[in-house]
């Protein structure tokens with residue numbers, strides 16, 4: 001590929017002992033987004049996002065990342081429009097980041113890594129009864145990806161950063177009862193979209209990816225706070241939670257569409 005040296009297919013990835021590539025996988029994520037190869041689709045609608053901050057439940061460390069989970073028992077925090085044919089409910093959001101600022105994102109743009117990437121995970125509650133069911137279906141999930149770049153301090157992110165010491169170890173959780181994830185989205189509506197997969201187990205090919213063109217800015221201290229988290233549980237030998245991103249996957253027979261010229 002343009003900028004990706006795919007290692008042996010089916011080699012195991014050290015981070016989560018899962019295959020680098022799914023045997024027979026034709027729509028794996030993440031990918032490099034080659035800006036000039038993306039195709040403007042004038043029929044793509046604006047993405048409509050409506051989150052209810054009181055659906056926020058807790059923040060926890062699951063040993064891959066830290067995630068903020070939401071009450072998805074009703075249509076209270078939803079997205080609709082964009083490339084989506086149904087309404088999708090917010091389930092959780094989490095991040096991927098590097099040990100240093102030179103890498104950390106899962107997707108790349110023209111082979112450029114960002115220091116981190118936010119994923120807001122939603123499931124198709126119109127056609128399926130649960131997230132677990134939707135995970136197995138081609139149109140089951142929609143994940144909004146937002147790149148983080150080094151710059152000004154992000155006040156909205158800071159409330160998350162302040163909670164991280166309480167979830168330093170794997171399988172620790174704290175209540176987090178009001179947070180509006182919209183504050184983590186760039187104001188620019190432009191996005192790329194393509195058919196892909198989850199980037200951590202079960203790696204199922206069930207995700208409509210919506211990658212925002214514009215990054216949000218966070219400062220060095222905020223990125224460093226991510227890096228103080230641990231992959232390991234209390235009592236285990238400490239391993240810093242860094243480089244929790246999956247290697248780039250082959251584009252294969254896919255086209256990335258853009259919502260902008």
Ligand SMILES: Cc1ccnc(S(N)(=O)=O)n1
Pocket residue numbers: 119121143197198199200201202203
């Ligand atoms: C909920 C979930 C599970 C696994 N992987 C992802 S991700 N990184 O593709 O958003 N999300």
Ligand SMILES: [Zn+2]
Pocket residue numbers: 094095096119199
């Ligand atoms: Zn993710």
